[in-house]
Amino acid sequence: MIQTEGLKFAYPGSPEVLxxxxxxxxxxxxxxxxxxxxxxxxxxxxxxxxxxxxSSGRVKVDGTDTHDSSVAKLxxxxxxxxxxxxxxLFSETVRxxxxxxxxxxGYEEDTIDRRVASILETLDLTxxxxxxxxxxxxxxxxxVALAAVLxxxxxxxxxxxxxxxQDYQQKDRLRNFIVQLSAQGKTVIIISHDVxxxxxxxxxxxxxxxxxxxxxxxxxxxLTDEALLDRASLTRPQIGALMHQxxxxxxxxxxxDVYSAEQAILNAxxxxx
Amino acid sequence: MSLKVFDGFKFAKLPTPIHNMDPRAKFIMTMxxxxxxxxxxxxxxxxxxxxxxxxxxxxxRSWRKWAGSMRAGLLLAVLxxxxxxxxxxxxVFSAAMTLRFVTLMSTFSLFFMTTSPDDLGLALExxxxxxxxxxxxxxxxxxxxxxxxxxxxxxxxxxSRGLELDRGNFMKRIRNYIPIxxxxxxxxxxxxxELAEALESRGFGASPNRQPLIVLRMKATDYLVVTLTILMVxxxxxxxxxxxxxxxxxxxKMPKIFPWF
Numbered sequence: 001m002i003q004t005e006g007l008k009f010a011y012p013g014s015p016e017v018l019x020x021x022x023x024x025x026x027x028x029x030x031x032x033x034x035x036x037x038x039x040x041x042x043x044x045x046x047x048x049x050x051x052x053x054x055s056s057g058r059v060k061v062d063g064t065d066t067h068d069s070s071v072a073k074l075x076x077x078x079x080x081x082x083x084x085x086x087x088x089l090f091s092e093t094v095r096x097x098x099x100x101x102x103x104x105x106g107y108e109e110d111t112i113d114r115r116v117a118s119i120l121e122t123l124d125l126t127x128x129x130x131x132x133x134x135x136x137x138x139x140x141x142x143x144v145a146l147a148a149v150l151x152x153x154x155x156x157x158x159x160x161x162x163x164x165x166q167d168y169q170q171k172d173r174l175r176n177f178i179v180q181l182s183a184q185g186k187t188v189i190i191i192s193h194d195v196x197x198x199x200x201x202x203x204x205x206x207x208x209x210x211x212x213x214x215x216x217x218x219x220x221x222x223l224t225d226e227a228l229l230d231r232a233s234l235t236r237p238q239i240g241a242l243m244h245q246x247x248x249x250x251x252x253x254x255x256x257d258v259y260s261a262e263q264a265i266l267n268a269x270x271x272x273x
Numbered sequence: 274m275s276l277k278v279f280d281g282f283k284f285a286k287l288p289t290p291i292h293n294m295d296p297r298a299k300f301i302m303t304m305x306x307x308x309x310x311x312x313x314x315x316x317x318x319x320x321x322x323x324x325x326x327x328x329x330x331x332x333x334r335s336w337r338k339w340a341g342s343m344r345a346g347l348l349l350a351v352l353x354x355x356x357x358x359x360x361x362x363x364x365v366f367s368a369a370m371t372l373r374f375v376t377l378m379s380t381f382s383l384f385f386m387t388t389s390p391d392d393l394g395l396a397l398e399x400x401x402x403x404x405x406x407x408x409x410x411x412x413x414x415x416x417x418x419x420x421x422x423x424x425x426x427x428x429x430x431x432x433s434r435g436l437e438l439d440r441g442n443f444m445k446r447i448r449n450y451i452p453i454x455x456x457x458x459x460x461x462x463x464x465x466x467e468l469a470e471a472l473e474s475r476g477f478g479a480s481p482n483r484q485p486l487i488v489l490r491m492k493a494t495d496y497l498v499v500t501l502t503i504l505m506v507x508x509x510x511x512x513x514x515x516x517x518x519x520x521x522x523x524x525x526k527m528p529k530i531f532p533w534f
């Protein structure tokens with residue numbers, strides 16, 4: 001479980017970015033952190049693996065206060081995939097890139113080989129194993145960066161803007177993969193501005209604005225609350241907007257994903273027939 | 274790893290005589306101090322050159338930032354001292370080389386703290402440096418804080434993958450920086466290519482004759498600073514060749530660990 005109590009944080013010489021955050025994210029939960037630019041989303045998740053220490057308040061990961069641990073120790077349980085893959089790729093081959101963190105964590109070479117092969121397969125990267133990560137496309141590099149964290153099988157996985165630079169099919173694959181991770185009991189936390197992606201995933205949404213949590217409810221509640229979305233500079237997903245327009249025809253307004261909308265429309269048509 | 278060293282090179286506009294000086298005069302003053310610091314290995318001379326800067330720092334009202342950059346460079350200064358001392362230099366010579374480094378860092382920090390990249394670009398242009406070169410130079414200066422932010426993000430990303438920068442012996446610690454440097458260099462190259470393409474797409478270099486909006490003019494104080502700098506360098510050259518400086522003799526020296534040095 002990841003807990004924050006009265007979490008405040010300010011970068012040196014700057015006003016507070018996080019202004020008192022109280023959260024509990026349970027093991028195996030699927031959470032999306034959303035909010036306007038500069039709301040403090042990335043800063044918040046950087047406190048989960050100890051990269052940033054609270055100015056006041058505290059962060060606990062599985063009961064351990066981050067103050068009493070190190071980034072290296074916390075990272076074994078909290079895998080953080082950064083937004084820009086170019087900020088972490090450096091090895092000559094994709095295989096070596098994936099082995100890097102395992103070597104840091106002291107795994108044996110045969111375990112490293114096994115784990116790397118498995119994650120390459122899972123993320124459809126096997127054919128790039130011997131390629132330089134720098135010659136891959138933006139979307140492929142993003143997948144390598146994701147694989148480079150998933151390879152050590154952390155208990156809690158945080159993805160910062162995972163859909164940026166991904167085409168629609170890759171987004172679909174990513175969504176299925178995230179759902180699988182969640183089904184395996186992993187805590188999955190995504191930071192995203194992509195309301196369409198989040199609407200299809202339907203996680204719990206933590207909505208931040210100016211360093212405060214302004215909403216913490218299921219996706220259907222948050223992504224249909226006009227006032228909250230306005231405060232966080234977000235808009236309804238397209239399906240949500242359509243169902244909002246059709247609310248006077250007896251269709252449920254709190255519908256945000258394609259599948260639920262399809263069911264609702266079929267039901268309505270059935271009633272008419 | 275602290276990237277605060279870059280703060281000491283960040284410009285902030287303040288209404289002080291040093292900030293208001295002509296950038297060309299300031300550059301000549303900086304180069305004068307730079308040349309004098311490189312000329313001497315004598316610790317007394319280097320102390321005097323270092324002290325010359327203090328009133329300038331005071332007049333620029335940038336004590337805090339200057340002190341911050343000095344603190345940030347402390348590790349490198351200690352490294353220079355230790356390396357010199359370990360490889361057979363005397364205590365005094367090692368201290369002198371460290372002081373030379375601190376003086377050079379201080380003088381460049383002061384220059385960049387008090388000169389805006391725009392002024393710097395104007396100065397280069399109006400001293401007939403080709404515009405593409407002056408633009409490249411000022412853009413590099415402008416990108417230093419951005420690169421510092423990138424470096425911090427890269428460090429965070431690699432620490433999140435279990436990299437411990439301060440783990441291992443000296444050589445291991447140096448190797449630990451490879452995963453930091455490569456992404457930083459690659460992203461700098463990518464950024465520069467994107468910037469070049471963006472500039473060309475917006476007509477950079479389309480007109481060979483540029484007409485500057487602001488024309489720099491040296492004031493009396495600027496001429497005074499240039500004159501004083503020339504006098505200082507002339508005096509330094511004279512002292513270097515004709516005045517025997519007192520020698521501080523502290524007979525502390527490491528026993529030779531590496532006989533081939």
